[in-house]
Amino acid sequence: MSETDFTSNEMMTIAASRALKNTDVCFVGIGAPSAACNIARLTHAPDVTLIYESGTIGTAPQVLPLSIGDGELCDTAVTTVSVPEMFRYWLQGGRVTVGFLGAAQIDRFGNINTTVIGDYDHPKTRLPGGGGAPEIASSCGEIFITLKQSKRAMVDKIDFFTSFGHGEGRDHRQRLGITTKGPTLMVTDLAVWKPDPVTREFTVVSMHPGVTREMVQAECGWTVRFADKLEETPAPTGIELSTLRDLNARTKAAHSGGKTGEAA
Amino acid sequence: MAQFMTLPEAVAQNLNSGDTAAFEGFTHLIPHASAHEAIRQGIKDLTLVRMTPDVVYDQLIGMGAVKKLIFSYAGNPGVGLLRRLRDSVENGWPHAIEIEEHSHAAMANAYEAGAAGLPFAAFRGYKGAELARVNPNIRSVTCPFTGEELAAVPAIRPDVTFIHAQKADRKGNVLIEGIVGVQKEAVLAAKRSVVTVEEIVDDLDAHPNACVLPGWAVTAICLVPGGAHPSYAHGYYSRDNASYIAWDKIAAERDTFLAWMKENVLDARPEDFADRIKHLRSAA
Numbered sequence: 001m002s003e004t005d006f007t008s009n010e011m012m013t014i015a016a017s018r019a020l021k022n023t024d025v026c027f028v029g030i031g032a033p034s035a036a037c038n039i040a041r042l043t044h045a046p047d048v049t050l051i052y053e054s055g056t057i058g059t060a061p062q063v064l065p066l067s068i069g070d071g072e073l074c075d076t077a078v079t080t081v082s083v084p085e086m087f088r089y090w091l092q093g094g095r096v097t098v099g100f101l102g103a104a105q106i107d108r109f110g111n112i113n114t115t116v117i118g119d120y121d122h123p124k125t126r127l128p129g130g131g132g133a134p135e136i137a138s139s140c141g142e143i144f145i146t147l148k149q150s151k152r153a154m155v156d157k158i159d160f161f162t163s164f165g166h167g168e169g170r171d172h173r174q175r176l177g178i179t180t181k182g183p184t185l186m187v188t189d190l191a192v193w194k195p196d197p198v199t200r201e202f203t204v205v206s207m208h209p210g211v212t213r214e215m216v217q218a219e220c221g222w223t224v225r226f227a228d229k230l231e232e233t234p235a236p237t238g239i240e241l242s243t244l245r246d247l248n249a250r251t252k253a254a255h256s257g258g259k260t261g262e263a264a
Numbered sequence: 265m266a267q268f269m270t271l272p273e274a275v276a277q278n279l280n281s282g283d284t285a286a287f288e289g290f291t292h293l294i295p296h297a298s299a300h301e302a303i304r305q306g307i308k309d310l311t312l313v314r315m316t317p318d319v320v321y322d323q324l325i326g327m328g329a330v331k332k333l334i335f336s337y338a339g340n341p342g343v344g345l346l347r348r349l350r351d352s353v354e355n356g357w358p359h360a361i362e363i364e365e366h367s368h369a370a371m372a373n374a375y376e377a378g379a380a381g382l383p384f385a386a387f388r389g390y391k392g393a394e395l396a397r398v399n400p401n402i403r404s405v406t407c408p409f410t411g412e413e414l415a416a417v418p419a420i421r422p423d424v425t426f427i428h429a430q431k432a433d434r435k436g437n438v439l440i441e442g443i444v445g446v447q448k449e450a451v452l453a454a455k456r457s458v459v460t461v462e463e464i465v466d467d468l469d470a471h472p473n474a475c476v477l478p479g480w481a482v483t484a485i486c487l488v489p490g491g492a493h494p495s496y497a498h499g500y501y502s503r504d505n506a507s508y509i510a511w512d513k514i515a516a517e518r519d520t521f522l523a524w525m526k527e528n529v530l531d532a533r534p535e536d537f538a539d540r541i542k543h544l545r546s547a548a
Binding site for chain 1: 290291292315316335336337338339341342343345346349350353354365367368369372373375376387388389390391392393394395398412413442443444445446448449475496498502503505506508509
């Protein structure tokens, strides 16, 4: 049974969640990816292994963490390891099948910028930086990306290559000696995108219910390519939608708990 | 051998203007009380190291204590950007700081190399990443066995590392539980170390494989209950997410920031932290 009353954000999270398999070992980025990964775990992929870079392996939080290191992640994890172990043994060691990332700025080849808007030395906006993403992007088996579309986020040229996607396209990863697949999927609030098998440019393969080509193009800074066989993303099921809404409600209640802090 | 002392004494004896200092904590166990004491003592020109500088580094930067920042992710996790850091980098207020930026993998490896007494760390990273263009400390080394080119970064060797932990026993052995982050490496990489703890006990009651720093590997221990707030101490009190959310607004303007710092840091004492976590007690 599918629902007709849902927001584009809900559609994005649910479509992204469907990409994870029960057997995946997934390195979870904070924000939109975290919601998608936990919806996967709470619906079709109960045994998916979720890893947060704070060292929590196999975590199953009841509420979405605000940070990558909320205590909830450790409480519910199979094990919690040190940060050097996380990056050396588990990520660099090749144990992670999927890295799930968000993006402040992205180009058509899945290269991501989370470092600066403008010039590096004199930035217009100083963003947080790469964190774990540069090595997540090269060491995970493949990369899924999820973000809300806007012309500000999806640009012709990113200001800084924080994390390498397909570079200039085609075999650019192989030329740099990167053996993993890189970005294989992007889910936005409007569509599902996959890289063209030859050029590696992200191509719309499926549009969410009610979305038109013009709507996708209007919120994207490059000229969008659409697959010949363009599909419609299946609408959220009742279970998917109620699971997401319950999770969001629990999360909201948890993070506004206690008095609002006058002492940070 | 670890010496027990007050936090003002430990900061005065172990942190000097111009030092390279790490106040480590990966979301969990962030040593807020120690950083606040450093601000109160007017320490300046610090080279600050941390993988995830967040609210407390925003405070140090906004108060003008920092010359240079070595880091891999500077943000208020789940909330947004660091507004005092941005004001320094984008507008030079209160002064421009120097930036040395890495990835998490690089920083974690560099701390480990520091703890291991090695001059540098080698790892598989930075492939295609532009940080290598803007940070001259990101270089490469060729594996003598396979010929593979690997990324290389210098070891992190702080003059002093500050961490917060759950407990110490009376000999100064320190137990860290939960998300242990990179604290053990950061202490062992440093010349000196100061550990604030929630409590001092007769027996750590630790599992044989627990993360324990022996007292002889630590310089100073200070009893500061609540000293991680608004970060948390697993088993003692939970993360004050509401305070992290509130910080975004406090730090947005220079005036509100300075007023908050005066009230909550300059005119406060380490003992005040115990009150700040009363409403957060476990729960966790």
